[in-house]
Amino acid sequence: MSHKDDQRWFHIRVSVFSAIDSNSILPTIINRFIRSKFSALLVDEKILPEIVSGCRGWCFSLAMARLGIRVRNRLFGSVIEQEIGFFDKVKTGDITSRLTSDTTVMTDTVTLNMNIFTRNLILGVGIIVFMFKLSWRLSLLTLIAFPIVLGVSKVYGEYYRDLASKVQDALAAANNVAEEALSAIRTVRSFANEDGEKDRYRTSLHKAYKINVKQANVYAGYVWCTQLFELGLTVAVLYYGGHLVLTKTLSGGNLVSFILYQMQLGNCIDEIGEVFTGLMQAAGASEKVFEYIDREPVVKNTVKDRMDTESVIGQSEVESDKISGLIEFKNVTFAYPSRPDTNVLKNVSFTVQPGEVVALVGPSGGGKSSCINLLEHYYEPITGQILLDKKPVKEYDHKFLHTKISLVGQEPVLYARSIKDNIGYGLGSDVTIETVQQAAGMANAHEFIMEMEKQYVTEAGEKGQQLSGGQKQRIAIARALIRKPVVLLLDEATSALDSESEHVVQQAIYKNLKGRSVIIIAHRLSTVEKADRIIVIDKGCVIEEGSHSELLRNNGKYASLVQRQLLQTEDEVEDRVISLDNDGLGVGIAKRDIGLHFRSTCLITSSSWH
Numbered sequence: 001m002s003h004k005d006d007q008r009w010f011h012i013r014v015s016v017f018s019a020i021d022s023n024s025i026l027p028t029i030i031n032r033f034i035r036s037k038f039s040a041l042l043v044d045e046k047i048l049p050e051i052v053s054g055c056r057g058w059c060f061s062l063a064m065a066r067l068g069i070r071v072r073n074r075l076f077g078s079v080i081e082q083e084i085g086f087f088d089k090v091k092t093g094d095i096t097s098r099l100t101s102d103t104t105v106m107t108d109t110v111t112l113n114m115n116i117f118t119r120n121l122i123l124g125v126g127i128i129v130f131m132f133k134l135s136w137r138l139s140l141l142t143l144i145a146f147p148i149v150l151g152v153s154k155v156y157g158e159y160y161r162d163l164a165s166k167v168q169d170a171l172a173a174a175n176n177v178a179e180e181a182l183s184a185i186r187t188v189r190s191f192a193n194e195d196g197e198k199d200r201y202r203t204s205l206h207k208a209y210k211i212n213v214k215q216a217n218v219y220a221g222y223v224w225c226t227q228l229f230e231l232g233l234t235v236a237v238l239y240y241g242g243h244l245v246l247t248k249t250l251s252g253g254n255l256v257s258f259i260l261y262q263m264q265l266g267n268c269i270d271e272i273g274e275v276f277t278g279l280m281q282a283a284g285a286s287e288k289v290f291e292y293i294d295r296e297p298v299v300k301n302t303v304k305d306r307m308d309t310e311s312v313i314g315q316s317e318v319e320s321d322k323i324s325g326l327i328e329f330k331n332v333t334f335a336y337p338s339r340p341d342t343n344v345l346k347n348v349s350f351t352v353q354p355g356e357v358v359a360l361v362g363p364s365g366g367g368k369s370s371c372i373n374l375l376e377h378y379y380e381p382i383t384g385q386i387l388l389d390k391k392p393v394k395e396y397d398h399k400f401l402h403t404k405i406s407l408v409g410q411e412p413v414l415y416a417r418s419i420k421d422n423i424g425y426g427l428g429s430d431v432t433i434e435t436v437q438q439a440a441g442m443a444n445a446h447e448f449i450m451e452m453e454k455q456y457v458t459e460a461g462e463k464g465q466q467l468s469g470g471q472k473q474r475i476a477i478a479r480a481l482i483r484k485p486v487v488l489l490l491d492e493a494t495s496a497l498d499s500e501s502e503h504v505v506q507q508a509i510y511k512n513l514k515g516r517s518v519i520i521i522a523h524r525l526s527t528v529e530k531a532d533r534i535i536v537i538d539k540g541c542v543i544e545e546g547s548h549s550e551l552l553r554n555n556g557k558y559a560s561l562v563q564r565q566l567l568q569t570e571d572e573v574e575d576r577v578i579s580l581d582n583d584g585l586g587v588g589i590a591k592r593d594i595g596l597h598f599r600s601t602c603l604i605t606s607s608s609w610h
């Protein structure tokens with residue numbers, strides 16, 4: 001081979017090797033494999049290294065992006081299917097942290113480390129082959145050390161994974177603090193507690209930092225251990241290799257080559273050690289992600305979930321017209337999963353006939369909303385049954401059930417979308433503007449929507465913040481009515497409103513009750529007395545049942561609640577007129593025309609004072 005050819009081969013070897021590992025000192029390995037003029041041309045022009053490294057980067061970036069999207073989709077898909085009890089226990093910030101931070105750590109670390117791992121594995125195997133070719137005795141001596149390295153790595157890996165999992169938990173807790181503060185920014189501002197929130201966030205981040213410090217210490221310890229071990233191994237190889245040279249079993253040149261190979265192998269092992277650290281970090285981050293992905297909801301909802309085990313009542317089995325709206329609670333005892341030892345409903349039984357309007361009343365915390373939660377199948381009772389048209393609600397297909405039962409809650413949650421999208425929420429893109437307008441008309445919302453500049457495409461703002469309380473309630477009513485429900489559940493639907501908005505919203509409700517079974521939860525006498533029947537629930541038990549006049553005659557709990565409310569009304573200040581003088585001295589007009597003086601600047605808009 002000419003000198004020129006030699007030079008060319010040298011370039012080939014260096015360039016190809018640098019495509020695999022730019023730090024390599026083993027061009028001779030490649031020398032054995034590359035002998036074509038075509039590749040020489042490619043390598044001489046430095047095309048191949050660029051292509052190989054480009055392709056590798058492309059493959060791993062693509063794999064990283066695809067893996068990230070798949071894991072996030074699977075995680076979100078699984079979390080959104082979980083039962084409501086799960087969300088009582090797990091905080092929103094924790095879940096969003098799993099969706100963002102944990103999945104990023106997991107996918108990025110795995111893919112990047114796989115890249116390094118593949119490269120070093122190929123190099124390592126190649127090096128070991130050549131080491132054996134040079135001296136099998138020295139190679140065996142080197143390989144004897146492997147189980148020790150693996151043992152140390154295993155102990156280190158488990159501890160590091162545990163720490164990584166704790167870091168992710170601490171970050172999730174910090175995320176939860178931020179999320180809580182930002183979503184309630186008005187409360188934070190009104191109590192001027194910005195510093196308090198900053199402190200809480202700082203403290204929770206500090207917890208993560210403390211675990212980070214531990215991680216760094218453990219990592220340093222691991223690196224020192226492996227480096228010392230490598231050093232010891234090199235000394236052993238030199239000692240034994242020297243002996244082999246002296247006994248003429250090995251040439252001096254081969255010993256030098258062997259030591260160079262061994263150093264290169266050491267580099268590979270170091271890099272694989274780092275990969276291992278990264279993989280343990282990913283394993284720690286992925287623990288909760290996979291726990292949520294694999295979690296089976298305790299209360300199963302969809303047809304698909306339940307198909308295997310139980311029969312499901314859906315649109316095909318029961319024609320919508322055939323649902324009459326007969327609701328029965330039979331000996332229901334219930335405890336929330338987050339407080340399994342406290343029964344909030346005890347042996348509750350009552351019936352709502354089709355088309356009947358029933359009010360649930362009673363002291364706060366008595367268990368009224370819990371009845372609604374069970375009827376909505378958010379939870380399952382411990383004992384007893386909740387029946388709709390004589391069939392347990394749990395046997396209905398989730399989607400079908402919620403087109404038949406609609407709920408208007410105390411604080412309706414609207415989405416940061418247009419008013420049209422909010423009213424048609426959950427009905428897909430098929431819903432027409434005419435249907436939306438019709439529902440808005442029924443809810444007394446059409447007029448105020450039309451007065452807005454963008455009408456039905458007006459943005460509601462995050463959580464409906466760009467609308468007033470009364471407007472939000474009416475949109476929530478329209479959202480419930482558009483589904484033409486057979487059962488309407490109104491849980492304190494007007495309690496947060498001033499008297500004028502309440503009047504408009506109540507009108508919207510009452511004109512739409514006909515032909516529907518309705519359960520109203522309310523504290524106000526004005527709302528309750530219109531119901532066909534009133535059920536009084538106290539401390540988780542039904543204690544009275546009957547019409548307004550019947551219950552007043554009974555002179556029981558209901559009568560005392562009514563009396564107390566009437567007395568309160570007499571004693572309390574009307575919320576009509578309050579004027580403030582220049583010093584912030586307020587003058588209110590009381591029921592019996594007594595002027596009240598307020599020393600502090602005070603604005604009363606309470607709607608419960610009526």
Ligand SMILES: Nc1ncnc2c1ncn2[C@@H]1O[C@H](COP(=O)(O)OP(=O)(O)OP(=O)(O)O)[C@@H](O)[C@H]1O
Binds near residue numbers: 088338362369
């Ligand atoms: N998600 C929950 N997890 C644990 N306990 C809960 C949960 N929701 C309510 N509770 C508890 O269950 C009991 C009944 O609450 P519920 O909301 O049904 O009462 P309520 O009669 O509707 O009260 P109010 O009139 O004040 O709305 C209360 O003691 C309450 O603390």
